[in-house]
Amino acid sequence: MDIDAYSARQRPAWKRLERLNRKRRLDGAEVDELVGLYQRTSSDLATLTSSATDPDLVLELTRIVQSARGRISGARAGTLKTLGYFFTVTLPLAMYRLGPLFLATLVYSLFIAIFAGFWVFNHPEIMTAQGSESDLQRYAQEAFISYYSNNPAPDFMAQVWTNNATIAVQMVATFMTGVIPLMILTTNFAQVGMAGAILAKYGDIKVFFGLITPHGILELSCIVLATAVSLRLFWAIFVPGDLPRTQAFAKIGRELLPVGMALIMLLAIAGIEEAFLTPSPLLPLVKVLVAVVVYALIITWVVVLGHRAKKLGLTGDLAANQAGYMV
Known part of the structure; x- marks a missing residue:
């Protein structure tokens, strides 16, 4: 896979998802767009993770996907609560x-x-x-x-x-x-x-x-x-x-x-x-x-x-x- 070409083709969607993540309020159309871009970017992340690629790019996409996941699930838990769940459930x-x-x-x-x-x-x-x-x-x-x-x-x-x-x-x-x-x-x-x-x-x-x-x-x-x-x-x-x-x-x-x-x-x-x-x-x-x-x-x-x-x-x-x- 040509990582540079793939990244250049998909990056506008990634940037749009990142902008939606940062908006305080989303209307109905934007929520639908957020979900669609989240699924698309998750698929992109899986593709890049399974290929030899730039780790910085994988980290960037991981951050964007995790942020979108939080918006979609309605998760608003504080940082300490999230860390607590990670160390008491997810990691062990x-x-x-x-x-x-x-x-x-x-x-x-x-x-x-x-x-x-x-x-x-x-x-x-x-x-x-x-x-x-x-x-x-x-x-x-x-x-x-x-x-x-x-x-x-x-x-x-x-x-x-x-x-x-x-x-x-x-x-x-x-x-x-x-x-x-x-x-x-x-x-x-x-x-x-x-x-x-x-x-x-x-x-x-x-x-x-x-x-x-x-x-x-x-x-x-x-x-x-x-x-x-x-x-x-x-x-x-x-x-x-x-x-x-x-x-x-x-x-x-x-x-x-x-x-x-x-x-x-x-x-x-x-x-x-x-x-x-x-x-x-x-x-x-x-x-x-x-x-x-x-x-x-x-x-x-x-x-x-x-x-x-x-x-x-x-x-x-x-x-x-x-x-x-x-x-």
């Missing part, structure tokens, strides 16, 4: 519904890390291929430890967040392949296992777990979650079920959009843990306990609120009159 429900796939992916990930660790530890030729013995000793006894404190904590946190967010984006962006997200996941967890093997051989395995656990519990779970999102999108495309392929993909995409927002926030928390908690002078056990408590609170929030929302029959998708045209 989206993550809860992804739970079985997340758990299956997590089991696979842990298997890869453990298998890689034992395999490398018991095959010295693989370990020595990573560097000389002196290099491996330096890595296990100095470099691995100093990595978490070499840079100022705020700068390190920003770097970590950016790196992890990039990995998550790569996974979701390549969902159409089905294979690339799993390859990225496998590589990351194999590297964790290899690092553990090197520290077990040339350093202290307790140091490895003392440094990797405080932030790794949440950070690696985010990578698993991003993989689960990409696999769910892949499944919707190639096994759409009773719905037409485009409708199935659009439905799952709308339901999983909050998970993408959750990943941004959770990776920020993981970055704070890695930059401030991991290199802190606290006892390793205390750091691990702090990380476990944070993780347990997140899991409790998802399970309790997500399960409650699901029991109420909510799906996380838009109502039929809000989802735009069906293709």
